[in-house]
Each structure stands twice: as C-alpha cells, then as structure tokens.
Amino acid sequence: MLYFLIRRLFDSVITIFFVITATFFMIKLSPGNPFAGEKVSQETIKSLERLYNVDKNIFLQYIDYLRNLIFHLDFGISFKNMGVKVNDMIFPPDSDSGFWLSIKFGFVVLVVVVILGVLLGIISALNENGKIDKILTFFSVVGIAVPPVVIAPVLVLIFSVYLRIFPPIGWEYDFSHLFLPVVALSLPNICFLAQIQRNSLINVMNSRFILTARANGLSKNYILMKHALKPSLIPVISYLGPTAAGIISGSVVIERIFVFPGIGTLTVASALGRDYSTILALVIVYSCVLIFCNTIVDILYTYISPQVKLN
Secondary structure (H helix, E strand, O other), X not given: OHHHHHHHHHHHHHHHHHHHHHHHHHHHHOOOOOOOOOOOOHHHHHHHHHHOOOOOOHHHHHHHHHHHHHHHOOOOEOOXXXXXXXXXXXXXXXXXXXXXHHHHHHHHHHHHHHHHHHHHHHHHHHOOOOHHHHHHHHHHHHHHHOOHHHHHHHHHHXXXXXXXXXXXXXOOOOHHHHHHHHHHHHHHHHHHHHHHHHHHXXXXXXXHHHHHHHHOOXXXXXXXXXXXXXXXXXXXXXXXXXXXXXXXXXXXXXXXHOOOOEHHHHHHHHHHOOOHHHHHHHHHHHHHHHHHHHHHHHHHHHHHOOOOOOO
C-alpha cells in the first residue's frame, strides 16, 4: 500500500505538471488581450501588462508561475478583479461560496447518487425481465437521455412557479434549497449507475460460483449479501471515480441555473471574462480532485476484490 501511494503521488505530480504546462501555454498563446477594450489606452494596457508580469518572455512567465505555485501555493492575481488573489476566489474564507460550496453540494449529490443508484440497480437485477425491471429500465433510459440543463428548468417550473414548494434560486444548506438542484444533477447519474449495477449484478448472479452456492441450498438473500454484491460493485466504483470528481468540482449548468456561487459559476465567469489566471487555477484544482477520486477508487478495489493488487 505504501509503495502504491508513493508511486501514485509521483505519477500525480508528473500529470499535474503536464496539465499546468499545457494549459499555461494554450492560454498564453490564445489570441486576444484580456486588458484590451474600446476605452483602454495603450499606455494603460502596457502598465497592466507590467503589473501582471505578462510583458516578459512567455518562458520567463512560465518559470515565475511555477515558482510561485510550488513554493507559495500562489495562483496569482485575477485579471478581471484588480488586486484580488485567485486563491481567495477559489478558496474564500466564507464556507458558503467557491470550492467549499461545491464540495458540500457535491457531497450531498454523491451520497444520493450512490444510495439510490445501487439500490435501484439491485431491485432491477433481482426482478430481471419482470415488470419492475422493465419499468425501472424504461425510466433509467429516459433519465439518462435527458440532461440536467433540461431537467433543472422543468423542476423549477413545476415546483417553484406552479406549486411554489421550493425556492427557484439561492444557496442555503437546507432541504428546501437543496432539493431541486440535487434532483436535477443526481437524476441522470442515478439512472446511469442503476443500469451499471443491474447489468453487473446479473452477470455475477449467473456466474459459476453463484450457481454452485445455489446448488448447495443457500438462500437467494444470503447469496446476494455474502457472495454477489461485493464483486458487482467493481464497475460501479469505476464509474464513480470521474463522476465524483465532476460532481464535487461543481456543475456549471446547475450552479448557473440556481445561482450558486460555487466554482462552476466561477469557471463560466472566468472563461467569459478571459480571466486567464483563474482559468488556469481551476484546471489545476479540477485535476487534483480527479486524481484524488481515482486514487480512492483504486484503494477501494482492494477491499471489494481481494484479487486486485496495488502494485
């Protein structure tokens, strides 16, 4: 385990280094000037370029950025918010905005997705080709086909405009404010996860060792809980790795629709405003979250399937 963690840490550092390098040069070599505008003089633009250290050679800018990031964990100054550090925008002191908001919201969505997705998949598999299975499969296909960008406005229209049960926008860590965005973001993932769990469990239940357990007279429930459930979770965990990273890192669509001040909203604002330093920082943060989630998935493999070894 220790060797695996050390090797994974080394691989992660190399991966993030290449991500930083590629993103940095793509941003710097992209056409346009973030300081340019109709009422901005050339003298003002040159002053801003000196202030933000972008008047130097691109390779010197790259070295300065790496030095500040490695030794000071400093993502630099926002191009669009004069004097505001990117660190304070992504990791604000307020726990109800930025990365911290996306983490709390993503955690709730992830718990809902795992519990309902696995549960519905098990129910569907145990009733293979029955009425319940066909109904769940039909709604799963529909849920997978309809994206959150469609689900969210429909939910707001029904529950906020017509029924007036839940608020249409705003962030509070309570049931009334979380219900609509959690349902909108989790529904497609629940449906997809349910189908993965269903197909995986059906394959496991038809395997030889399960048939042997049945021949020995073991009950169906005992076989499910003792022998079939754990190996059927391997594809589920594989799916949850990148999915969890995407959910935790913030959903652009959901945060924009429900006006959540998370990093999904910050990503859109930074891209539209050509805030290069913030965009680069967000790419780095997302890469770290993705690597972390995939590492957790690899570790979970060893507990679910003893045959899997971390080398």
